[in-house]
Amino acid sequence: MTGTSVIEIDRSALIHNLNFIQNYIGHGVRVSSVVKANAYGHGIEEIVPIAESAGINHFSVFSADEAQRVFKVKSDQSDIMIMGWVSDDDLEWVIKKQIEFYVFEFSKLEIAAQIAKKLKKKAIIHIEVETGLNRTGFTHKQLLKVVPFLNKNAKLFTIKGLCTHYAGAESIANHVRIQKQLKKYNQVYKWLVTRNIIPEIRHTACSAAAITYPRTRMDMIRVGIWQYGYWPTLETYIQYITKQMDKSDPLIRVISWKSNIMSIKTVRTGEFVSYGTAYLANEDKTIAIIPVGYSHGYSRSLSNQGRVLVGGQSAGVIGSVNMNMLIADITNITNIKRGDEVVLIGSQNGINISLASFADFNNQLNYELLARLPMSIPRKVIN
Numbered sequence: 001m002t003g004t005s006v007i008e009i010d011r012s013a014l015i016h017n018l019n020f021i022q023n024y025i026g027h028g029v030r031v032s033s034v035v036k037a038n039a040y041g042h043g044i045e046e047i048v049p050i051a052e053s054a055g056i057n058h059f060s061v062f063s064a065d066e067a068q069r070v071f072k073v074k075s076d077q078s079d080i081m082i083m084g085w086v087s088d089d090d091l092e093w094v095i096k097k098q099i100e101f102y103v104f105e106f107s108k109l110e111i112a113a114q115i116a117k118k119l120k121k122k123a124i125i126h127i128e129v130e131t132g133l134n135r136t137g138f139t140h141k142q143l144l145k146v147v148p149f150l151n152k153n154a155k156l157f158t159i160k161g162l163c164t165h166y167a168g169a170e171s172i173a174n175h176v177r178i179q180k181q182l183k184k185y186n187q188v189y190k191w192l193v194t195r196n197i198i199p200e201i202r203h204t205a206c207s208a209a210a211i212t213y214p215r216t217r218m219d220m221i222r223v224g225i226w227q228y229g230y231w232p233t234l235e236t237y238i239q240y241i242t243k244q245m246d247k248s249d250p251l252i253r254v255i256s257w258k259s260n261i262m263s264i265k266t267v268r269t270g271e272f273v274s275y276g277t278a279y280l281a282n283e284d285k286t287i288a289i290i291p292v293g294y295s296h297g298y299s300r301s302l303s304n305q306g307r308v309l310v311g312g313q314s315a316g317v318i319g320s321v322n323m324n325m326l327i328a329d330i331t332n333i334t335n336i337k338r339g340d341e342v343v344l345i346g347s348q349n350g351i352n353i354s355l356a357s358f359a360d361f362n363n364q365l366n367y368e369l370l371a372r373l374p375m376s377i378p379r380k381v382i383n
């Protein structure tokens, strides 16, 4: 059976982006490729081997189930780090397979200690500290309990890293908050070292922090959106580009999403298109029906807003995006027939459709649309 759309992954684009990032950051800093949320919709199984061929040997995920998927396709040289959720039941597998994981709950440390003792294998942990995001991470008060526990059970743990996450490094509006977080982090690091807790590496930066705040890069950066060819925000792009002689965007988008026209028809002036009254034809219109809707990850918020490429030209999405279909206005595009290729994300004839159509740098929508691309759409690696 063929699905209604296909996602293409451009191998050479990912390699290019990772090489660019590594050169820009410097070779002394390890780049961890963040592949949570099915590698931001690109596909874990597709992305991991390509990233490895670009020299990446560290992968970050959110949860143990994602770690398992990376584990199945990675080489022996690569490490996996879980930045979020591991159930108590999964912890045994995680420690057995020597997967690194964040700790931010004292009870998890206790359970990890028991399992490590039983398996005679150290638990490889990253101590997450609360520095101001107010999400996960040990507070100072909690650390007062963590430190003696780790000192007492030193044989059961490898203290791989000390980490934190910034509260919006992609916007200059958060500058003061980020600086405070960095300061707090450095204080905690020093404080831990004086108590004989010596993390092997320090890491705090996501893409935006790595771009905007060089001091956050430390020993490793955790790069998500950037490697896939997107600047986290317009602000981060400007941060980068104003310092460059060459004003062209060095990134290449890795993902394309394509479908085909399933039906074409004309609509008379004064008729509404699709459900309700979202779109009224103000002239005779030719419309193309495309078998992709919100159940396939094409956001309903792109109703009357999105753009697709047909016949090498850009066509507006009209009416509401349905569960399984969307409708594009092809009135002014000639020689279109049923079966023709439709590009939802990517390029055709040199024109590019970014994710969010109306705002290329609307990162909120970029992150969300990518992350919600269903696993069931087939991924095809090209180039």
Ligand SMILES: *Cc1c(COP(=O)(O)O)cnc(C)c1O
Binding pocket: 034, 036, 083, 165, 205, 206, 207, 208, 222, 223, 224, 225, 226, 232
């Ligand atoms: C998702 C995530 C990242 C990567 O963020 P990008 O903005 O995509 O680079 C880094 N660190 C943590 C803890 C994350 O959850």
